Amino acid sequence: MTDSPSKEYISMARLIAFFCSGFLALLSTGELQTQTQHDFTVCGSSVANKCSVHMFAANIGISHPDIVVETNTLSSVPPPDITYTLSIPDRTISSGLLSALQLEAIIYACQQHEVILQNGQRAGFLIGDGAGVGKGRTVAGIILENFLKGRKRALWFSVSNDLKYDAERDLKDINAPDIPVFALNKIKYGDTATSEGVLFATYSALIGESQAGGQHRTRLKQILDWCKPSFDGVIVFDECHKAKNATSTKMGKAVLDLQSKLPRARVVYASATGASEPKNMIYMSRLGIWGQGTPFKTFDDFLHAIEKRGVGAMEIVAMDMKVSGMYIARQLSFSGMSFRIEEITLDEQLKLVYNKAARLWAEALELFTRAADTLGLASRKSLWGQFWSSHQRFFKYLCIAAKVRRLVELAHTEMQHGKVRQGLRFVLFTKITKIMTGRKGRVVRRPDGSVRYETRAEQGMNIDHVNIREKERFMTGEKLIAIISEAASSGISLQADKRVQNRRRRVHMTLELPWSADRAIQQFGRTHRSNQVTAPEYIFLISELAGERRFASIVAKRLESLGALTHGDRRATESRDLSQYNFENKYGTKALDKITKAILGYIDNKVPPPKGYPGGDIMFFRGNWLIAFFLSCLPDCTITKFLNRILGLEVYQQNSLFQYFTDNFEYLINKDKKEGKYDMGILDLAPGNDEIHEETQEKFLTPGNPQEGQVILYKISVDRGMNWKEACSKAEKLTGDYEGFYLSNKVRRGRNLILYKPNIGKQAHPENLDNLLLRYYKVTPDEAKDFWESQFDFSFTNCTHANWKGKCKLIEEGQECFLGMRLKQYHMLCGALLRVWKRVSDIVSDITNSSILQIVRLKTKQNSKQVGEFTFCYLLLLNPVS
Secondary structure (H helix, E strand, O other): OOOOHHHHHHHHHHHHHHHOOOOEEEEEEOOOOOOOOOOEEOOOOOOHHHEEEOOOOOOOOEOOOOOEEEEHHHHOOOOOOOOOOOOOOHHHHHOOOOEHHHHHHHHHHHHHOOOEOOOOOEOOEEEOOOOOOOHHHHHHHHHHHHHHOOOOEEEEEEOOOOHHHHHHHHHHHOOOOOOOEEEHHHOOOOOOOOOOEEEEEEOHHHHOEEOHHHOOEEHHHHHHHHHOOOOOOEEEEEOHHHHOOOOOOHHHHHHHHHHHHOOOOEEEEEOOOOOOOHHHHOOOHHHOOOOOOOOOOOHHHHHHHHHOOOOOHHHHHHHHHHHOOOEEOOEEOOOOOEEEEEEEOOOHHHHHHHHHHHHHHHHHHHHHHHHHHHHOOOOOHHHHHHHHHHHHHHHHHHHHHHHHHHHHHHHHHHHHHHHHHHOOOOOOHHHHEEEEOOOOEEEEEOOOOOEEEEEOOOOOOOHHHHHHHHHHHHHHOOOOEEEEOHHHOOOOOOOOEOOOOOOOEEEEEEOOOOOOHHHHHHHHOOOOOOOEOOOOEEEEEEEOOHHHHHHHHHHHHHHOOOOOOOOOEOOOOOOOOHHHHOOOOHHHHHHHHHHHHHHOOOOOOOOOOOOOOOOHHHHHHHOHHHHHHHHHHOOOOOHHHHHHHHHHOOHHHHHHHHHHHHHHHHHHHHHHHHOOOOOOEEEEOOOOOOOEEEEEEEEEEEOOOOOOEEEEEEEEEEEOOOOHHHHHHHHOOOOOOOOOEEEEOOEEOOEEOOEOOOOOOOOOOHHHHHHHHHHEEEEOHHHHHHHHHHHHHHOOOOOOOOOOOOOOHHHHOOOOOOOOOOEEEEEEEEEOHHHOHHHHHHHHHHHHOOOOOOEEEEEOOOOOEEEEEEEOOHHHHHHHHO
C-alpha cells in the first residue's frame, strides 16, 4: 500500500476495471465459518416453506445426488401423463449416468416434440432448472435420444466457445463419446462438409459475416445449409436468456429467424432465468403460448395481459406451462447455503477523492455542453451517449475500489481459517490467485512501478485453453483463489465437487453485483451445483454509496421472481433480504416523478426532505446541484437513469437525495396498503390454519394449443375460529396482570356481546389500558368458557351484526355480510388459467373496476395444495370458462 490514498484508490479502480465488468472473488476454504448477525440460512424459517421436495413423475432411473426442490406453486400442479418411450440404453440409466431428475426432463422434452402446433411448427420445450442442477447432461441426453432415433445432426448454441469442451464432457459422461462435437468458429465460412454430429456455436456466431473473396457469406446461412429445410433434429438454445431482446438486437432476431426457417426442428430452451420476466420470453416462439390457436394473437397481447396482472402472474404462466407439458423447473435445495451482506463504510480520505471526482465530472458536463453549443451540433445523441456511459463506468470502478481493501481482509481471514483447519501451507496471495476472464491479455505493474501488457497464455499454450487450464488448477487445489469476470461466469463449474481434489467449502464474494440479475443468478450458480460436498457461503459487499444500490436493485427485482428466496412471492421479510433495494417498479417510478416535480417547484410534497441535511429543509430544495442534476436527467428521467447518474454526485448529496427518494417510495407503498390497493403477489389463504375445506369443484374444458386444457372452479370454505381448547392453551402462556379473557360491558336483548381472547399484550399496553377497562371487564377462564363456546357455535354462520335471533340488516336487504363470521367461503379458479384469463378478468373488471385477479395459495384439510385466482363472482364466471 502507498502513502497516498488518492493514488491507491485510483490504482485499484484501474486494476479492477481491467479485470472485469462483473467482478467476483471466489475462495475455497475449510469448514463452515461462524455466522454473523447479518447472516441468514436459506431454506430455514421463512424461506423454507416456499419450496417442496420435487417428486418425480417418471418412475425411472436413480435418484439425483442432491436434494432438488420446486417452488410450492409449481409443485401444486402435476405434469401431464407420460406417453413417450425412451430409447436410451438401460445400462446408461441403471448406472446413474443420467439421474431420475434428468431423465424426467428428457422424457417430457421428447414427448412435447411429438406435438405439432396449429401454425405448423413443432412444439418446443423449456428447461428452467436452476444453475447447477445438471442441464448440460440433460441436453446431452436429449441429443443422445434423438441420435438413437436416427436424427444424427444437432445444433447447440451457448454463450462461450469454451463450453464446447463441456458439451463434449457431458456426452462422454452419459456414455455417448461417439457423437462428435464440431466448433463452428473453427469451420470456414461456406463449408458444410461436416456430416453427423453436434454443431456447437455461440450466439454471437449467429450474426457472423464474411466478405472474403468478394462473396457475402453469413454463419446463419451456413447453418441452414448444413441442416437442410427438412431438418427435424434438435436445436438447443443453452443459456437462452442471451436472446431475450429478440426484437431489438441482431442476435435475438437471428434466433427467431432460425426457428422460423426450420419449422420441424426439435427446439429446447435451457436457462435458469429464461422465464423470469414475460418480456424476455419473446424468442420462445415454439412454446405455443401466443399466436395461432391461442388466446393471445401476438406476443405483445400476451405481454400486456401478464404485466398488468401483478407480481404473481408469471407463477400462473409457469404453472400453465408445466400442466401443458412444455416446462420443467427444479432447483438445488438451498439447505446449508448461507448469505451475508457486508456493508462497507467509506473513510474520509476516499470521500475526499470521490467528491473531487464528482466535481470534476460536473465541470466536464458544463464544458461539453458549451462545446456542443459552440459547434452548433444538431444531433447530440452520440455525444451524450459516450459521455454518460464513461461517467457510469468511472464511478462504478471507484465504488469497487472502495471495497477492495475489505475484500482483501476477508480473503485473508477466510484463508487463515482454512489454513488452520486444513493444515493449508502459507502461500503468497499473488501466487495463489487465478484469474478467469474473456480477455486475452492483461496489464501488469512491475516492482519498479512500470506497467506492461502480457498475454494470459503460458508459453506453448493456446489462448483458447487458458480458462480451462486455470479452472483445472483451482479444482485440483493448486490455486485456492479464483477471480472470475462476467465473461467467464456462464457455464463454468467451480463447486466443491466430490470428484475433484479441492473439496474445501467455497466462499463466494460478490464485489460488484452485476447490472443484470440474469448474470447474478448465473454467477451464484458457479459454486452451488450438483454432487458437491458442501454448499457455498455467499458474501455480498455493498458500499454506503446510495447510487451503488442501483445494481442491487436490478438483482433484487429478478430475485423476486426466481429461486428459493422469493419466486414472485412477497412473504420473505428478512431484514437483510436484497428486495429492500428493489426500486424498479411502479412505486419507484411514481416516487421519482414525485420528487422531480417537488424539487423543480411544480408541486408541494407531503414527504419532508431528509433529516440532517446541512442548512436544513430550505437549503435542500434550494441547492443548485439538485436542480442541475434533475435537469440533466430530463426529459425522460427513468429509474435506471436516475440510479445511474446519482453515482456522480458528491457522497453527502447522493445519500441525501437517495434518502428522499426512498422516503417517497415507502410513503407510496404504505398509502396503497392502507387503501387496499397494494399488490401482495401470491397470498397464503389462512396460513397456519388447518381448517380449509374443499366443498365442491366444477371442471371445464378450454381450447388450447395444441390440445385442450382443464379449468377447475373450486368452492373453498375456511373455518377461522379458535375453539376453547386452543384459547386455553394460549391463555396459559400469558403472564401480564392485564392479560386474559375479557367480557364486553354492552348488553343487547339480555345477552352480553363478548370479546373473549387471550390478550397478546397489545390491548393491555399502558396507553390503551384505560380504554380496555372502560369497555370490558376481566373474567376467569371458568367464567369465560360458556360464553366462548356459545359464541364459537353462534359465529359459525352468523356475522357480528346478527342479533340473538341470528339476523343482520345487510343480509335482510339482500346483501352479503361476513364480518366476524367463523366460516367464510371463497371461489377459486385453478388449472389452465392462461386460456381463460382475459375473459375472466374482463368480467371481474366490469364489477370491481380492477383487472387485477388476486392469486392465492392454500392447503386444504384433505392435504391438497392449490394455487389459483380468487373471485367472488361465482355465477358470472360460469359462462366464460364453460
